[in-house]
Amino acid sequence: MKKKYQAMVLSCMDPRFQPIVFNYLKKKKLSGKYSSFTITGSAIGVTTSKFKKWHKTFWDNFETSVKLHNIKKLIVINHRDCGAAKIVNGNKIFDKFNETKIHRASFDEIRKKFKKKYPRLKIELKLISLNKKIENF
Ligand SMILES: [Zn+2]
Structure with a gap:
């Protein structure tokens, strides 16, 4: 039997956003169809030099999940x-401009690496606001 397609969700460990992420994925009808990788900063945690030790862990987990x-x-x-x-x-100053720059840099970096490693797979980049709105990048 052919296995159904699945997604991996990379998100931040921040407790405030767990229900938002969960409900968003449920609304997208992805419940039970995604594996979850939750780490400080989401894309920021797996791309910036500040958290260098975590990068390999993420890609190793992603590779394993692709196989499994x-x-x-x-x-x-x-x-x-x-x-x-x-x-x-x-x-x-941590204003919206500087914050957006950091998110954008992490998205650009993860997209670049992802496209190189997995040219045939898809990537979606999203940013949740404090009012729970989800923007696409
Ligand atoms: Zn966070």
């Missing part, structure tokens, strides 16, 4: 007011 669960898509969900973005931002 027939993953065809990576859904990356970052969120506003992220502690990891604040760490990367350092001493600069």
Whole structure:
């Protein structure tokens, strides 16, 4: 029997966003059809030099999930007011402009790596606002 297609969801460990991510994926009819990789900063955690040790762990897990669960898509969900973005931002003012720059850089980097490693798989990049709205990048 052919296995059904699955997705992997990369998201942040921030407790405020767990129900939002869960309900979003449920609404998308993905319940029971995705594997979950939850780490500080989501794409920020697996791309910036601040969290270098985590990068390989993520890609190793993704590779394993591709083999085990027939993953065809990576859904990356970052969120506003992220502690990891604040760490990367350092001493600069943490305003919407600087925060967006950090999210965008992490999205650009993960997309680039992903397209190189998995040219035939799909990637979706999303950012959750504090009012629970989900923007596509
Ligand atoms: Zn976060």
